[in-house]
Amino acid sequence: xxxxxxxxxxxxxxxxxxxxxxxxxxxxxxxxxxxxxxxxxxxxxxxxxxxxxxxxxxxxxxxxxxxxxxxxxxxxxxxxxxxxxxxxxxxxxxxxxxxxxxxxxxxxxxxxxxxxxxxxxxxxxxxxxxxxxxxxxxxxxxxxxxxxxxxxxxxxxxxxxxxxxxxxxxxxxxxxxxxxxxxxxxxxxxxxxxxxxxxxxxxxxxxxxxxxxxxxxxxxxxxxxxxxx
Ligand code: CA
Numbered sequence: 001x002x003x004x005x006x007x008x009x010x011x012x013x014x015x016x017x018x019x020x021x022x023x024x025x026x027x028x029x030x031x032x033x034x035x036x037x038x039x040x041x042x043x044x045x046x047x048x049x050x051x052x053x054x055x056x057x058x059x060x061x062x063x064x065x066x067x068x069x070x071x072x073x074x075x076x077x078x079x080x081x082x083x084x085x086x087x088x089x090x091x092x093x094x095x096x097x098x099x100x101x102x103x104x105x106x107x108x109x110x111x112x113x114x115x116x117x118x119x120x121x122x123x124x125x126x127x128x129x130x131x132x133x134x135x136x137x138x139x140x141x142x143x144x145x146x147x148x149x150x151x152x153x154x155x156x157x158x159x160x161x162x163x164x165x166x167x168x169x170x171x172x173x174x175x176x177x178x179x180x181x182x183x184x185x186x187x188x189x190x191x192x193x194x195x196x197x198x199x200x201x202x203x204x205x206x207x208x209x210x211x212x213x214x215x216x217x218x219x220x221x222x223x224x225x226x227x228x229x
Pocket of ligand 1: 052053054
């Protein structure tokens with residue numbers, strides 16, 4: 001999943017980024033409200049983690065503009081501002097959840113998982129394609145009952161393809177889903193990840209088909225190779 005973090009405190013941002021990346025997410029970090037507003041217009045995210053006390057544009061204004069555009073992106077507000085009126089105001093502006101600083105990272109991670117679970121695939125935390133099953137918030141996949149050993153990048157790739165099953169996903173869309181601004185995924189790197197994912201999917205009845213010039217399609221595949229008959 002790709003997450004935008006808007007937080008101007010460097011040490012808090014560092015902790016949150018590390019925790020989300022450890023969880024296998026791609027994270028873009030901005031330290032002002034105006035940059036958050038711009039990033040939300042230019043990129044597609046699965047979750048926004050929003051500090052309210054931001055320079056240039058207040059977090060609540062970022063949220064008001066986001067909801068004004070009609071987006072349903074899940075928003076987790078993290079703020080030092082406490083008090084009942086403030087919490088009610090932020091939820092009424094369209095936040096999905098609210099965490100007061102300082103908070104334990106374990107609680108933050110649990111709230112992120114809950115929001116992503118609710119949002120992913122319109123509330124379906126699991127995806128089933130043939131014999132392949134994905135637990136999206138848990139970052140796990142199985143062929144029948146056998147767990148697939150996937151790296152965070154391979155799971156991200158499989159997830160991006162599975163969420164668009166029956167449609168072709170372009171290389172640019174895959175790179176967008178897998179990368180944040182601090183990372184680079186070269187064409188070669190994407191090819192390697194696809195190659196490894198294909199090997200791990202062998203025997204699953206699901207494969208990644210190349211649609212020349214357009215991208216990739218996750219589909220139920222004829223088993224071939226191991227048994228030519
Ligand atoms: Ca702040």
